Every structure is written in structure tokens, then in C-alpha cells.
Amino acid sequence: xxxxxxxxxxxxxxxxxxxxxxxxxxxxxxxxxxxxxxxxxxxxxxxxxxxxxxxxxxxxxxxxxxxxxxxxxxxxxxxxxxxxxxx
Amino acid sequence: xxxxxxxxxxxxxxxxxxxxxxxxxxxxxxxxxxxxxxxxxxxxxxxxxxxxxxxxxxxxxxxxxxxxxxxxxxxxxxxxxxxxxxxxxxxxxxxxxxxxxxxxxxxxxxxxxxxxxxxxxxxxxxxxxxxxxxxxxxxxxxxxxxxxxxxxxxxxxxxxxxxxxxxxxxxxxxxxxxxxxxxxxxxxxxxxxxxxxxxxxxxxxxxx
Amino acid sequence: xxxxxxxxxxxxxxxxxxxxxxxxxxxxxxxxxxxxxxxxxxxxxxxxxxxxxxxxxxxxxxxxxxxxxxxxxxxxxxxxxxxxxxxxxxxxxxxxxxxxxxxxxxxxxxxxxxxxxxxxxxxxxxxxxxxxxxxxxxxxxxxxxxxxxxxxxxxxxxxxxxxxxxxxxxxxxxxxxxxxxxxxxxxxxxxxxxxxxxxxxxxxxxxxxxxxxxxxxxxxxxxxxxxxxxxxxxxxxx
Numbered sequence: 271x272x273x274x275x276x277x278x279x280x281x282x283x284x285x286x287x288x289x290x291x292x293x294x295x296x297x298x299x300x301x302x303x304x305x306x307x308x309x310x311x312x313x314x315x316x317x318x319x320x321x322x323x324x325x326x327x328x329x330x331x332x333x334x335x336x337x338x339x340x341x342x343x344x345x346x347x348x349x350x351x352x353x354x355x356x357x
Numbered sequence: 358x359x360x361x362x363x364x365x366x367x368x369x370x371x372x373x374x375x376x377x378x379x380x381x382x383x384x385x386x387x388x389x390x391x392x393x394x395x396x397x398x399x400x401x402x403x404x405x406x407x408x409x410x411x412x413x414x415x416x417x418x419x420x421x422x423x424x425x426x427x428x429x430x431x432x433x434x435x436x437x438x439x440x441x442x443x444x445x446x447x448x449x450x451x452x453x454x455x456x457x458x459x460x461x462x463x464x465x466x467x468x469x470x471x472x473x474x475x476x477x478x479x480x481x482x483x484x485x486x487x488x489x490x491x492x493x494x495x496x497x498x499x500x501x502x503x504x505x506x507x508x509x510x511x512x513x514x515x516x517x518x519x520x521x522x523x524x525x526x527x528x529x530x531x532x533x534x535x536x537x538x539x540x541x542x543x544x545x546x547x548x549x550x551x552x553x554x555x556x557x558x559x560x561x562x563x564x565x
Numbered sequence: 566x567x568x569x570x571x572x573x574x575x576x577x578x579x580x581x582x583x584x585x586x587x588x589x590x591x592x593x594x595x596x597x598x599x600x601x602x603x604x605x606x607x608x609x610x611x612x613x614x615x616x617x618x619x620x621x622x623x624x625x626x627x628x629x630x631x632x633x634x635x636x637x638x639x640x641x642x643x644x645x646x647x648x649x650x651x652x653x654x655x656x657x658x659x660x661x662x663x664x665x666x667x668x669x670x671x672x673x674x675x676x677x678x679x680x681x682x683x684x685x686x687x688x689x690x691x692x693x694x695x696x697x698x699x700x701x702x703x704x705x706x707x708x709x710x711x712x713x714x715x716x717x718x719x720x721x722x723x724x725x726x727x728x729x730x731x732x733x734x735x736x737x738x739x740x741x742x743x744x745x746x747x748x749x750x751x752x753x754x755x756x757x758x759x760x761x762x763x764x765x766x767x768x769x770x771x772x773x774x775x776x777x778x779x780x781x782x783x784x785x786x787x788x789x790x791x792x793x794x795x796x797x798x799x800x801x802x803x
Contacts, residue, residue, distance in 0.1 A: 331381060
């Protein structure tokens, strides 16, 4: 119930657009391909977390729902990054 | 179904500056079964793709470079922006501002339609370049996963259009708020699935 | 609703759902070697060998599967009775559910008859014909999905309209059924692949699609049986 965490939709959107553009630059210019790719996935996970928390408003819901979606996000991120590095 | 409702949010751009008093699940609780099950299906898609990629990284990389990442980026921005207006429509519904609900929903649909335009252009472009779901495993997954996602998108546009009609005639009561929250959460799911599909399909470079 | 209904035989009919499922797992699945199916990648000679070596087993499995296919329709009619207590007799959702459940029987029955035909005189038929029968059976049973989806959408929508304090069928289950009906659409990809997750024996189009349905059927039956008790209690108190 942290009051500071409740951003207005416009601020959330601005933040999401900003990190999207950052991740775009990372993929275009990065020499360290693997770290760039990992960062891009992690940024995507951060964005999803923002969407779940602020647009879906699960920041303020009964715990179990937030936990289910958080576990989903951790699982998906692990699968993708794990699969990427395993190669 | 009748959870306590949010106190109306203050009007204006900073609509969400206040917060609900008690934990509250937005929308209809049953809709969340659909959303969670659907997200589970996409987790499986991501797993299938990752396993396939592990087995044939060269094939995936040589296919990936044919995708137009710029269009993928555009679609990410389109869906994010569409989601913003969706969130604003929900806030407006809680504040019982009918014209604002309708306008924000229409913006959600209009901006969201850009996704369809881009995607259809992209599919035609790929088809003309000779790529199909049968080209190889990467393109199978590319067409299947984005296709299934597109189907979700199309259903979302249908639900949003129907909400516009409801917002025009219905009283903006607690029931309406639950409706619009449900459609909103579904629409945000369409957005968040694309947020992961985009880097997975378009951006994951193979280091060699 | 207001009018008293005779709930005798409802439970018996509702139990036909799990019965259908049990019969299909044992006779169609295990005896018929469809759990899992042979990969579409295999040469015709492998499919022919399956029919020739297991002819009697497949015959028995398919005969019993075909005998009990109708129990799916019986189950669907039990669902319709409970739906009538939610949306009323005249609602078209009830008809859609009945037609969906009833028509589902047809492709299942016909595809079983293809497997049975293959097992009938496999020694006299060329390998390619046996392979074709096996393919036909699988293509039909998978691509008939939309018939069942109609049933799932209709009953899902109806149970979501329940105005009871505690609905007869919980909302999450109604939505889950709608989701399963929607997920079946992935079967559209099945004819294009002979291997991989979208093929007839693949992760998605076999294991996931069948499992999510197999979870839905007994869960819905459980709530149907409870609903019948509740309907009887509602009537007793009315």
C-alpha cells in the first residue's frame, strides 16, 4: 500500500516507452550481443511487471493473484534467458 | 462478483493519484481464470520456442534477421499507448464521466487498430518474400504465436467496441465498472504478451 | 425457475460425462493405441503393422468406444437441464449447448469407424490405404473441434448469467470452459504439420488440447451434481 508507488497512467506509459526505446538502442548498437539480449529480456520483464502492477492494477489486489502473475513472469523470463544462454 | 468498489478517482490527468482503500481485484474474478490460463498457454509457447532455438540456433538466427524489427517496435509502442487510454477509460468510468469513458475507449480502439494495420502489412510482406509457416520451425512459431496473439487482439477490439456501446447507454454504476475493468485487464494482457513476444522473436540475436 | 422440475435421472445422465471420458481413455486411448497417437511422420508400413498386429484389440476398443460415444450427448442433455434453471427453457444458449454436445458425437463416432475399418481386414488392404484411414480418423476427430467449442461457449455464457448469490457453476469454471473452447483453435494448424508441437501427436495439439478438455469434463460434472442437489433444495424451500 505504498502511496508513492501509485503512478498515474500517463507516467507509467512514459516510463514504459522510455525503457522500450532504451532496449531498442541496446539491441541495435550493443557489441556484447549476449548481454544486450539478456538486458532486453530483463527490460521486457520489467515492463510486464509495470503493466501487471499499474495498468492491471494488481499492485493493490489480494496477494494470491499478484503472486501467481509474478511467478508466471519469473518462469517466463527464466525460460527465455535460460534457453538463450544454454546455446 | 460484488467486491467493494474503488472510491471515485479525482478528475483530470492525475486520475489515479488516490488508491483503493482495500485490496480489490479489478474486473470479474472469473475473467481472471481466462487470463491466467491464457498466459499459461503463452508460457508454453515461449518454452517451445526456447527449446527449438536451443536445438538450432543458426536456423533461428538466419530466419530472425528477415523479420522487420522496426515494425515490431512500432507495434510495441502502439499497444502501450492503447493500454494507456484503456487505463484512462477505466479511471473515467469510476469517476462516472461518460464522455471521457467513450472518448478514451475510442482512442484505445483507434490506436490499437494501428497494430492490425502493421501486422497485416507484415504478414503480406513476409508472404510476398516467400515466407510461410511451413518455411521452417522458426517461421512456424513466428506465424503461429503472432497469429494466435492477433486473434486475441481481434477479440479485444470486438470487446472494446461493444464496451463503447455499453458506455453510451448504460448507467455507469458498479456493474459497469466491473465490465470495463474486465475488458481492460484482457486488453492489458494482449499488450503484455506482445511485450515478451517482440524481443523473443525479433530481437534475440545469436552470438555465434 | 418458478416451475417445479422433475430431477429424476438427471444425476444418471450427468455421470455419463465421466463415463464417456473413462471409456475413451481405456478403449479408444489405451486399447486403440491412441494414447498417444502414432506420429504422422511414420511410414505407411508402420501404421499398417499397427492395424495388422493389434487387429482384435483395436476392434474391441473401437466397438466399445462407439457404443459409448452417445454418452457424451446424454451428458450434454444433463447440462442443458441445469442450464434451464439458470437462463430459462427458452434461451437459445440451451439449444446451442444441446446441439454442440449432440453433434460432437457424430465426428467421434465416424472417426472411430475409420479406425475400426482399418482393423477390420488389414491383411487385405495395402499399407497406404491403412495409413489413409488412420489419417482420416485423426483429421476428422481433431478438426471437429468447433462443434464442441459451441457447446463450451454456450454453457459458459449461460452459467455466467447466474444471478444466484452463489452461482450453480462457479464463474472461474465457466470462463475456463470458454478458454478451452477457444484454445481448440490451434487444431487448425494440425493438418499442416507431420511433426512438432502442432502435429496430431504434438505437445500442443495432442497433450495440451486433450488434457485441458479432460480436466474440464469431470470438474463440470462435479459441479453439475452439486447443482442438481441445490436445485432440489431450492424447490423444496419454494
